[in-house]
Amino acid sequence: MTLRPMLFALGAAAAAFCAAEPLSVRQVILEPGAQPVIQVRFSHPLERGAAANLDPANVTMAPGTVRVQRITHSPGRTNELQLYFTGALSTQFVSVRFAQLLYRDAGAMHTAEGVDGLSTESAADELERLRARVQQIPKSSQQRHLSASGFVTAARGSSQGGAELSLNPALSTPGMTTFLQFNKSTQPGADAKHFETGFRFRQALPWNRALLNSLAQARSPQEINRAVEAVQSRLMAGAVVDAAAKIEVAAASLAVSKFVGDVGVQLVTRTQRHWRCYAVPFAIEVGRSLHADSAVDWIARYKAGLGATLFVEDGSARYPVRRAEVDFQGVARHLIFNETMFGGSTAHGLRGYGWLDVRLYVGITPAGRYGFRFSLQQGSLPPVYAPVRSSQFGILFGSADDQE
C-alpha cells in the first residue's frame, strides 16, 4: 500500500472515531397541572445559546390538537427542553419532532435534523420504575473508589489488601434499613476483625423548620430567594436519631459474638464552601454475649464520635492537584463492664478508633476522576478490639457511572 491510501484510510478511521454520536430523545414526559408542559429529555446536552433549539416553529406534535407556544431549557438539566403548548390534550401519549437541534458531544457542537420522540410509558409504570430506582442502594463514591482501585496498596514494607463494605438495603417501613459492615484486612496491624449486621431505624430532626415553612408559604420569587438565603446562612442542618439492633461478630473466626442495641444522636452541619462535619455527642450500646461459656455476660458502652470532611478545588486548573479532600472520622467508646479483648483477656475502660483519608485528584474529566489516596487507621473496634495501626497509599479512580 502506498503512502497516500494509507493516510486516507487513517484519516477516515480518525474521522469515524471522532464523529459525534447521533442525538436521540430518551424520554417524553407530559407534566399536567395549571400550566401543562411537555418535557423532552435528550441523549446529549443541548447547546445553550442556540436560538433554533428554543424556536416553537422548530417543533411539530401529535396529536395535532396542540401547538407549541414556548420552549425553555429545563432548570438543572442541560439535556432537557420544556415545551409549553396550547390546546387540549386528551391522551398522555404524545409524539414530538424537532426539525433541527444543536447539541454538544465530546466538547464540540453538532447539528441533528429530524429528531423524534414518543411518550411510551404510563404514569403508573413510570412511578413504579422510579420508586425501585430511588429505593435501591447504588455504589457510594467510596465504593466506586474501592471497586476501581481494589484498595490494594503498598503499606509499610508489604503490599496487601483491605476492604470495607457497607450494604444498606431499605425495608418497606419508612426510616428502617438493614446493614452489614465488614472491616477486614490481611495486612498485619490493619485487621480490625470487625463485622456487624442488623437493622436500624433513623429519624431526622431538621433544625431550620421555621425557615422551610416560610419557604413553602412564600408568595413571590423574591420571598423564596430571601428564605433560601436565610436557610443558607445557617450552620447546622439538623439532628438524626439512630436506633439499631445488631449482632457483632469477630470477623472470620466467629469466636466472639454479641447482640447489641444501639441508640444515639447525631448532629449534622450543612455543607459549607470548604467543609462539612457531624458529631455524635451521645450514644449508648447495651447487649449480651451470645456465647454461653464466655467470661463476659452483659455489655454496656458509652459512645461519642466526630467526623469532618474538608475539600478545596482548583477551578482554574493552574495547579497539578485539581481537588484535595481530607476525611476524618473518630469514635471513642467507654466500656463500662469487662469485654473480651483480642488475645482472650478481658478489660474495660476507654477504646478509640480513628480514620484519616486524604484524596488528591490530579484529573477530573467527564469520564471520571483520578488521583492518589492516602489513608491512616488507628485504634480498635468491637467486638474483640484488635489493635489497628496501619497506613495505606493507593491510586484512585472514580468512574463517572453516576452521570446520566
Place this chain on the structure above:
Amino acid sequence: MPLHRHRRAPPVAVTDGALQVCFALASVTNLVTVDAAAEPFAVAPDDVFARTFDDLRVGLSHQQMPIFKANLAGLLPRPLAPDVARIADDAGLAIGDVADFIAAALRKTVLP
C-alpha cells in the same frame, strides 16, 4: 380600600417538584444555589440533576441525606411524605432520579 387589596397572593404552587428538590438541596449544602426569580428558575450547578448527592459540586454525605429528605417532605404536599421517607439514605443516588420520582409521584397522587 377594597377588601381584595388586603388579600395576599397564594403560595407558589408545586408543579413538578423540581424547584422543591433544589430548595431541599440548598437547605443542606451551600454548594447548590437557587434563583426562583428567573423564569424558569435557575439552579447552580446548571446540570445538578445529572449529578449524584455526593458529587464534588453538590457535597452531601450519607449523614445529611435524612435531613435532606425531611426538608423535602416539608416542602411537598403531605400525601407524598411516605414516598419521600422511602428514598434510600445513600448519597450515591442520582439527584435526577429523585426529581423524576417526585414528579411522577406528584402526577399520580396530587395533580389533576
